Amino acid sequence: MAEYDYDVLVIGAGPGGYVAAIRAAQLGLKTACAEGRETLGGTCLNVGCIPSKALLHGSEKFEEAVNGTFASYGIKTGPVELDLSAMQQQKLDSVKSLTGGIEFLFKKNKVTWLKGYATFEDAHSVTVAGQKVSAKHIVIATGSSVTPLPGVTVDNDAGVVVDSTGALALNRVPDHMVVIGGGVIGLELGSVWRRLGAKVTVVEYLDQLLPGMDGDVRREAAKIFKKQGMALKLSTKVTGVAVDGGKATLTVEPSAGGAAETIEADCVLVAIGRKPNTDGLGLDKIGLELNKRGQIETDHDFRTKVDGVWAIGDVIPGPMLAHKAEDEGIAVAENIAGLTGIVNHDVIPGVVYTFPEFAGVGLTQEAALEKAGGDQSKIKVSKFPMLANSRAKTNHEPDGFVKVIADAQTDRVLGVWAIASVAGTMIAEAALAMEFGATSEDIAYTCHAHPTHSEALKEAAMGIREKPIHM
Ligand code: FAD
Numbered sequence: 455m456a457e458y459d460y461d462v463l464v465i466g467a468g469p470g471g472y473v474a475a476i477r478a479a480q481l482g483l484k485t486a487c488a489e490g491r492e493t494l495g496g497t498c499l500n501v502g503c504i505p506s507k508a509l510l511h512g513s514e515k516f517e518e519a520v521n522g523t524f525a526s527y528g529i530k531t532g533p534v535e536l537d538l539s540a541m542q543q544q545k546l547d548s549v550k551s552l553t554g555g556i557e558f559l560f561k562k563n564k565v566t567w568l569k570g571y572a573t574f575e576d577a578h579s580v581t582v583a584g585q586k587v588s589a590k591h592i593v594i595a596t597g598s599s600v601t602p603l604p605g606v607t608v609d610n611d612a613g614v615v616v617d618s619t620g621a622l623a624l625n626r627v628p629d630h631m632v633v634i635g636g637g638v639i640g641l642e643l644g645s646v647w648r649r650l651g652a653k654v655t656v657v658e659y660l661d662q663l664l665p666g667m668d669g670d671v672r673r674e675a676a677k678i679f680k681k682q683g684m685a686l687k688l689s690t691k692v693t694g695v696a697v698d699g700g701k702a703t704l705t706v707e708p709s710a711g712g713a714a715e716t717i718e719a720d721c722v723l724v725a726i727g728r729k730p731n732t733d734g735l736g737l738d739k740i741g742l743e744l745n746k747r748g749q750i751e752t753d754h755d756f757r758t759k760v761d762g763v764w765a766i767g768d769v770i771p772g773p774m775l776a777h778k779a780e781d782e783g784i785a786v787a788e789n790i791a792g793l794t795g796i797v798n799h800d801v802i803p804g805v806v807y808t809f810p811e812f813a814g815v816g817l818t819q820e821a822a823l824e825k826a827g828g829d830q831s832k833i834k835v836s837k838f839p840m841l842a843n844s845r846a847k848t849n850h851e852p853d854g855f856v857k858v859i860a861d862a863q864t865d866r867v868l869g870v871w872a873i874a875s876v877a878g879t880m881i882a883e884a885a886l887a888m889e890f891g892a893t894s895e896d897i898a899y900t901c902h903a904h905p906t907h908s909e910a911l912k913e914a915a916m917g918i919r920e921k922p923i924h925m
């Protein structure tokens with residue numbers, strides 16, 4: 455009889471966990487995956503990436519129809535009406551089809567879905583739905599959940615003070631939505647409801663939106679979102695939210711302290727970050743401690759300090775992104791199978807899927823300068839505006855730019871940032887180039903199809919050593 459029930463047991467079926475489980479099974483390991491949700495796919499497929507993109511896509515089409523964009527292409531429309539329940543239904547259809555797709559892939563690859571939440575008994579066994587299951591290797595991929603704002607109670611069913619899950623499921627367009635937190639979720643979901651007719655105010659603690667992105671991108675983001683009609687209250691903190699019936703009154707004050715004021719809203723979205731899911735895992739039973747940020751630390755191979763226990767995705771340090779979790783899922787399975795699974799954490803792209811999209815990979819200009827010891831002559835920066843890109847101009851998409859940051863001596867690309875309608879797609883090329891250790895010259899001498907938005911990356915790269923042509 456085998457020593458363990460499974461070779462690999464993955465806890466959590468988000469993009470990290472389900473990918474790890476499938477890859478482990480593909481490599482011939484007997485694999486199970488515990489998931490407590492009714493459907494597979496984790497945060498990303500159920501209440502994250504996919505439903506948010508379904509609403510972003512639908513609301514973008516709606517706005518194009520009502521704000522004169524169609525008319526600018528010579529398309530006349532009759533009166534345009536929003537059918538919110540149909541828009542919500544197409545979102546649910548996408549979620550259902552994709553989560554069902556993972557269930558199909560589990561069956562196809564012979565991954566056993568253990569339905570329920572797993573708790574460690576020891577380093578090689580867990581209890582799931584009252585049943586003890588053992589495995590030689592256990593991968594923790596339990597993801598993250600919404601960070602609460604102290605003193606503010608979220609009630610997604612009531613729909614007045616909501617988190618991202620509630621904001622994805624509203625059955626009415628708010629009159630005034632106040633978003634607490636000008637990060638990725640606040641701007642994506644704030645954009646959805648603004649496009650559908652809500653007045654949206656974003657209250658951000660810091661003096662700029664989108665922490666972690668390049669400074670130029672952050673400044674430009676503020677201009678673009680303001681132009682689109684969002685009200686931004688930067689350097690402002692929320693000190694309380696009082697709810698009375700269907701109305702909320704927020705008390706805000708300058709982050710640095712000062713006079714308080716109140717804002718009335720009929721919907722408040724709390725989007726101040728996410729925290730790793732470790733409660734109820736029984737980590738104390740295996741002696742696994744968390745770091746100061748509540749995360750599980752691993753080595754480069756995704757091994758924790760406990761032999762046989764591995765961890766990946768949002769529950770470990772690094773950006774909380776689905777593709778980062780997926781790549782770690784593949785790498786951990788390969789490492790468990792005795793192969794060499796590597797993730798290059800220096801080249802993880804990030805994208806904000808608003809219109810235009812905001813994307814980046816590698817170092818920000820600020821970080822590159824800091825790494826160069828503050829010596830400006832050690833880095834080169836080139837920016838090419840989308841206004842000078844023929845395809846963006848033809849499509850009436852003047853906002854944005856591509857920015858390339860390179861090492862002045864080696865010409866190696868250190869970072870690329872883009873604001874463009876398709877920046878999320880464009881950034882893949884930059885990631886590939888950086889993964890191959892490309893120089894700006896390599897990108898500049900690569901033939902790019904015309905007319906495409908991607909030519910803006912080529913021209914920005916040309917600007918590092920020579921000059922772009924179209925500027
Ligand atoms: P998760 O997806 O959180 O999955 C973990 C799973 O583990 C969950 O299903 C949970 O039920 C399960 N679980 C937890 N504890 C246990 C247990 N004890 N036993 C069994 N199961 C357990 N990222 C992007 O890259 N692009 C995007 O466009 C994007 N959009 C987002 C939009 C929103 C609104 C949100 C909230 C997030 C978004 N993200 C996006 C982030 C992305 O969803 C996460 O980075 C990603 O889901 C992390 O994957 P994971 O596998 O680590 O964890």
Ligand code: NAI
Pocket residue numbers: 603634635636637638639640642657658659660663664665690691692725726727728773774775804805806807
């Ligand atoms: P975030 O970290 O992106 O932004 C949170 C913002 O809230 C920050 O700007 C922060 O300064 C601000 N904040 C914190 N406390 C505050 C307070 N009391 N008052 C006002 N502002 C306050 O977190 P967010 O938007 O919740 O997203 C969570 C995670 O989900 C992110 O790490 C992101 O990686 C992931 N995600 C990714 C998406 C994508 O890739 N397109 C889409 C949505 C989420």
